[in-house]
Amino acid sequence: MQPQKRYFIHTFGCQMNVNDTNRMGEALAGMSYAPTPTADNADLIILNTCSIREKAEDKMLSALGRYRQVKLQRGALIGVGGCVAQQEKKKILEKVPYVDFVFGPDAIGKLPDIVSRIETEKVRVVETAWVDSENYVFPQADPKTSVGRTTEFVTVMKGCDNVCSFCVVPHTRGREVSRPFTDVLQEVARLTTVGVREVTLVGQNVNSYRGGISFAQLLLRTAQVPNVERVRFTTSHPHDLSDELIEAFRVEPKIMPHFHLPVQSGSNEVLVKMKRDYTVAAYMERLNKLRAARPGIAVTTDIIVGFPGETDEDFEKTYQLCADVRFDGQFAFVYSPRPKTVAGLKEVEWGPVPHEVKVKRLERLNALQRQCSLEVMAPLVGQTVEVLVEGHSRTREDRRFGRTPHNRVVNFDGDAPIGSLVEVQVEAASQSALSGRQLKTLSLPNVVIPEVAPVAESCVVG
Ligand code: SF4
Structure with a gap:
């Protein structure tokens, strides 16, 4: 052999x-x-x-x-x-x-x-x-490769029909194709047979999903699949944040209280050049409506610093927006031109921002975010949070690791099986993680999840 x-x-x-x-x-x-x-x-x-x-x-x-x-x-x-x-x-x-x-x-x-x-x-x-939409067949996940995991991704669409001027996705992943909702729900059901209790529906622009039902309906139906306890998704465009989706957050507690809503800039002038299709006021209107529907929801965002033509005044508007919104987390990056994108081609015409200026702006924004994140995390010390146990802590093998509904990382002392929902008493907090000790187990997974390295985790993420 x-x-x-x-x-x-x-x-x-x-x-x-x-x-x-x-x-x-x-x-x-x-x-x-x-x-x-x-x-x-x-x-x-x-x-x-x-x-x-x-x-x-x-x-x-x-x-x-x-x-x-x-x-x-x-x-x-x-x-x-x-x-x-x-x-x-x-x-x-x-x-x-x-x-x-x-x-x-x-x-x-x-x-x-x-x-x-x-x-x-x-x-x-x-x-x-590229495979065009009529012929594209979404790869079906094999539940065997999810053994050992209690949380999994499920692809619901691919590609993007937007034309954000900085983004390569339309050039590398093609037009949007949505997967039929029946296929999505079947895959979710299959994953639950190996102990998956949390699914994250993924796509480049998930909330423009059109696979036979709306994205809000897809979330609601996913939440109804037996043994699914938590539903998440990523990533979204603000102009597709519909009232129907906001309503889904209000009525369905299994849709987790976390929304990643990329704003990219706090300046309308920059947003026009980015071809983002919304104004800061429109973004705030959606965000406020979402927060009213699901009080306490965690909101995270993406920001590009030093987009071509971004003036000091433009950047101050972004800084002010972040100071006002107080995001739970943000992924802020300095702009870098990507091949074939409009912004890459027009960078010289619009005015490249010097690297040192970009870096200074990014440092200011990151310092603000550290402060905002700590403001969210510090008051949790002394409180009890619900955690879905995902495995061993990455920092200490003898501790457990999991996430709260708001997607906050928790490392804790305890021995609950993987896939359990437990209560954890928070004893310490940093801007990025909580630490504590297990109190009681709220529920166990429907099957025993082995404590082995998952089969497909033969990878490092760089
Ligand atoms: S940034 Fe997002 S919405 Fe815009 S083109 Fe890229 S993938 Fe599409």
Whole structure:
């Protein structure tokens, strides 16, 4: 019998990419590849890339340099998938001669064919065609790869029909395609059979979902699937935050009280250049309505600092917006031009912001956010929070780790099985996590979840 081959996937970027990595693992399992937690003994290494920010691309190139040794020593196959692969296939193949294959997000299901071709025909393979909406088949998650997890992603749509001027997604993932709601609900039901109790519905722009019912209805129906305790989703565009979706937050407690609502800038002038399709006033109107419907809801956001043409005054408006809203968390980044985007092409015309100015603005914004996050977390000390136990704490093996409904990370002393809902007494708080001790167990999962590393977690996220 031939020894089983091993694969290692290095994932860059967001939750969408982590989800794609899981689908890649499932495709490879079908051809007798098993995951390995380190690249050093892998026979196949895949970099699942992200091109939202320039830094991620640089990180991919430096990782490729490291994996070259494994290629030299073991003859490992090396492939590049994801958004950078879609956009820069020619550059990757020219610059990195030891890359064996390049494949786009729509070619994940073809991985077995791609790998077989390289193994038998000894050729380099490029597979980056988009599949148009009528023919696109969403990869079905295999519940076996979710064993060991109580929280899982479920893809509900792909692509994006918006044209935000800084964003590569429309160029790398194509137009929006929604998955039929019956398929989504069936996948959620299958996941519950291995102990999954929390699902996060994912898509580039989930709240414009059109898979036979509205996105709000999809959330409500997902919440009704037996053994589902928590429903989350990511990520959203403010102009698709409908009254119906807000109402769903009011009526369904299983939709978790956390909304990631990217604002990107607090200046209307910048928002117009970004082609974001809303004003600051419209964003605030939606946000206030959401907060009224679900008091105490955690709101997080994305912000781009130093967008081309952003003046000091524009930035002050963003700073003021953040000071007023007091987001629970924010992902703020300095602008970097991305290939083929309108903002990248017009950067010189609109006026590039000097790097040191961008960095100073980002530091101010981050300092404000640290203060806002601490204001949210500190008052929780002494209180009891509900936590879904996800596994061992990453900082201390003998502690547990989980999240509150508001998506706050909690590390705690306790021994509740993975998948339990427990009450935790909060004893300490930092801006990013809570610490405490387990009080009582509120409920157990419907099946015993083994404390093993999940099968598809043969990846690191960079
Ligand atoms: S809505 Fe999001 S994914 Fe779509 S173009 Fe804008 S930033 Fe990109």
